[in-house]
Amino acid sequence: MKQKKSEEQISCEQLDFDTVLTFVDNLIFTKIGRHLSDPEIILIKGSWDNVDYDEISAGSTYSANYLQRFVGPQLWNLISAIAGTGEKVTKKKLRNFLEKLFHNQYNSQQIEEKNLEEAPSDCSIKINGNPPTTFNFFGREQELNQIGEFIKRYKCVFLIGIAGIGKTALAAKILQQISTNSESKFDCLIWRSVVHTPTVPDLISELRQLIQPTLDSSQVEYTQAQITTLIKELQSRRCLIVLDEIDKIFQKVSFEQRLEYRLFFRRIIEEQHQSCFILTSRIFPNEFKNLIKNQRPLQYIKLKGLNKDAAMQFLLSQGLADEEQCLELIETYYGHPSELQSVVERINHFFAGSTKIFFDNKTTFISPEFQTVLDELFSKSLNQLECEIMIYLAKHITIDSELISFQKLLKHFNHNPHKNIPVSEIVEAIESLENQSLIENVTHSSSKEIHFSLQPVIKKYIFTDPLGVIRKIEPLSKISVA
Structure with missing residues (x-):
């Protein structure tokens, strides 16, 4: 042999x-x-x-x-x-x-x-918890650098963006980078998913065990005393703590628990310690907006799709060959990583991996995961005016193939005698849609007027209307959306 x-x-x-x-x-x-x-x-x-x-x-x-x-x-x-x-x-x-x-x-x-x-024999830092792997990570250099700066200056950093945009992957990547950086100032890295919506006392107990497993885990009687104990530990060690899917807490828990969490985070942000929390969320919760206005040590980053270079690298790594057609996919799906992944899987499965065959039979796919999110938003979260704005944008962007100006929205919803909706309500509805990453805005370079657009995937959802929610609000004219 x-x-x-x-x-x-x-x-x-x-x-x-x-x-x-x-x-x-x-x-x-x-x-x-x-x-x-x-x-x-x-x-x-x-x-x-x-x-x-x-x-x-x-x-x-x-x-x-x-x-x-x-x-x-x-x-x-x-x-x-x-x-x-x-x-x-x-x-x-x-x-x-x-x-x-x-x-x-x-x-x-x-x-x-x-x-x-x-180098010293042990310069890596163990990540406590179970973050996802980051082997299929592309781009986001600007965001990684920005987070790296923010975690030095702030006690809390939000990563916000629509479902599947890459918030969890980005948070995991920053932990992974810091864990192997010998110059890192952090001595404790923690990953915790809160999708199961723990109570504040339960979360504190979990975090204390991850920060110092040898500590006495018996809980102090009062929640505020427990928060005080946790903050003392955040003072003695410099921890970077990721809480993934924090929006689930503010959506699902009772009013009393929301108040408890609001006070928990307020104390974490305002009291003295040397640690930082990274929170991933689909929206920036209202509970934190006043803290930003009052210049507390809190900041957020709103994630958009991958840039063209990163998205192209991702598509090429998945075996797609035609760069021009890959660029068209990137534009159609706004560089949205999980939607690109979904369409690539379908191209490979149904179209023999050929973007040419796919574009000969072009359609817009919505991944099952994204459809579930949109189902929830349109059936439970959005009010009637928000839905009407989405429908209006979908119709007129499809017809005119252009961005819709704020003035045009005002003319339709406020100056229209059949609607006559107050301007304040229109602005609040638009802010809510922007916060949920359902619409995107662009400021005109010369006029400075704001314009709005919809992702093709969301337009497709509105016109297919799988739950029948849209038809109850406004009958849609038959516009072909493949």
């Missing part, structure tokens, strides 16, 4: 195929969480051996056309995106590209290992 070569031997010799195949497979799995498929392995082997598509096909169960037109372009784009060198991979360049990539990775690893040997 052949003895396995050491990495040092490999680095000094020409790579063999088994080594490079393992290297590529591990690289792809680390980045996007899947292994190479059989046709991808066959194609990498043929390209490594400089064999043409017909010869590769002859030794496999796949046609040359399938390997060349479907598997190849997606695979080259995937490897290009994951490598992140900016170099475009082709079949002819694959072997040379992978050899360079392997040696670069090997050299980087050697430097990293040397630095680790010279």
Whole structure:
């Protein structure tokens, strides 16, 4: 049996195929969480051996056309995106590209290992709790930098945005980065999901156990005394605590519990300690707006979709090949990560991974998760005026293919004798829709007038009206929305 070569031997010799195949497979799995498929392995082997598509096909169960037109372009784009060198991979360049990539990775690893040997033996910080993995994370450099600055200056930072926009992933990423940063000022990192809506005493008990597991976990009788005890621990240690899906607490708990949470966070924000909370939420709760106005140490970041570069990198990593059509997907779904993921899964499943076939039969998909959120909003959360504004925007943006100005909204809802809705109510309804990330605004560069738009996915939901909520408010004219 052949003895396995050491990495040092490999680095000094020409790579063999088994080594490079393992290297590529591990690289792809680390980045996007899947292994190479059989046709991808066959194609990498043929390209490594400089064999043409017909010869590769002859030794496999796949046609040359399938390997060349479907598997190849997606695979080259995937490897290009994951490598992140900016170099475009082709079949002819694959072997040379992978050899360079392997040696670069090997050299980087050697430097990293040397630095680790010279650094203190334990410079990483354990994350207490169970944050999600971040292996499929793209972009968000600006937001990460902004959060990095905010957590130095504020006691509480909100990450807000519509469902699936990436709030949880971003919070997990910042924890992961800080956990491996030897210069971090935090000595305790905590992740806690609050989707189960714990009471304030239960949450305090959970946090105290995560901050200092050896402490006496017996609860103090009064909630305010428990908060005082927690704040003392936040004074003695510098903790960064993520509470994921905090909006569930303010939606589901009783009025008394809301008051208790309001006081809990007010004390966390206003009293002296050296720790910081990151809270993820679909909306910025009203309870915190006055604290911002009064310049308390609280800030928020409203997340939008991925920028074009990050979204393109994500789509290429999923195997989509045509950059122009990928850009159209990004524009249609506003760079929304989970909606892009959903449409990619459907393209791969129903359209053989071909964006060309998909665009020949173009439609707008709504993921099941996003539809559930919209169902809840339209059936329970939005009032009639908010729904009417959404319907008006959906109709007129579809017809005119343009943004709708605030003046146009006023003319329809306030100056219209059939409606005559007070301006204050219109403004409050728009603010509510913006807070829930259901509409987006753009300020005109010259006139400074504000204009509003709707994501195509939300327009599609309004016109399909799966719960019949829209039809009860206003009959929709038959506008074709694929």
